[in-house]
């Protein structure tokens with residue numbers, strides 16, 4: 001794909017992915033430029049892993065997909081040396097010592113710096129003589145991040161990297177990622193179910209719902225586009241008749257979320273506030289019947 005605009009690290013146009021008759025990714029188009037921290041959100045089965053696998057050339061689809069200017073399927077070997085990827089089923093060899101992994105990586109990945117990995121590991125409680133099998137789940141994840149963050153690439157793809165970790169381990173994982181890897185030029189794409197925790201880290205969010213891309217927006221755009229209104233119960237009918245995206249309760253009070261400015265007559269009945277990413281996620285990815293039950 002030589003006609004790709006290289007200011008975008010990932011570009012998809014009308015991209016779909018099927019497993020037999022099951023459509024996992026449904027005709028999606030997007031561009032991801034450099035220097036972004038992108039959250040890929042969606043419920044179980046929304047298509048996040050499938051899209052990430054397609055981005056690294058593990059599975060093919062139809063339509064166009066370009067990653068770092070390469071066709072992930074046709075140029076997979078070249079692509080794999082140019083990006084950093086932690087799959088959702090990531091495992092490190094249990095028998096290996098940390099120092100042996102550094103040697104292994106140096107042999108496998110020309111852009112890997114063992115020196116850089118050692119520096120990153122100083123942030124963690126993982127020692128170079130430790131064996132993988134003796135590390136806790138949180139430590140293994142930190143080690144894995146140190147290994148792939150020591151690869152000099154412009155794009156990192158993380159599929160549910162903090163699954164199974166406690167809150168402190170998740171926090172230190174993301175701190176290391178942001179401090180040590182994100183530099184304003186590199187882009188990281190992270191899929192996660194921990195929407196609340198990750199909100200402050202993200203520059204952009206992509207939401208998948210049953211394979212469709214229902215939102216692709218920067219956090220600044222999100223702030224200016226979506227408005228929430230908390231209101232008294234007495235105003236509930238008036239709010240409902242304006243067809244908000246979502247009606248819910250916040251701190252015991254009814255609230256509604258609108259795509260754009262709520263009608264002026266409603267604004268007088270309630271107090272505006274900034275909807276959280278979780279509110280938006282619920283609004284855009286829940287089944288309609290669940291929304292009406294909740295309201």
Ligand SMILES: Nc1ncnc2c1ncn2[C@@H]1O[C@H](COP(=O)(O)OP(=O)(O)OP(=O)(O)O)[C@@H](O)[C@H]1O
Nearest residue numbers: 019022023024042043044045046047048049050051
């Ligand atoms: N190898 C496969 N064969 C058949 N169907 C598959 C396969 N892998 C995934 N699917 C289906 O494709 C859809 C998307 O799955 P995918 O794993 O991409 O979703 P996900 O958003 O990553 O989900 P989760 O959050 O649960 O990991 C689901 O309906 C899933 O059952």
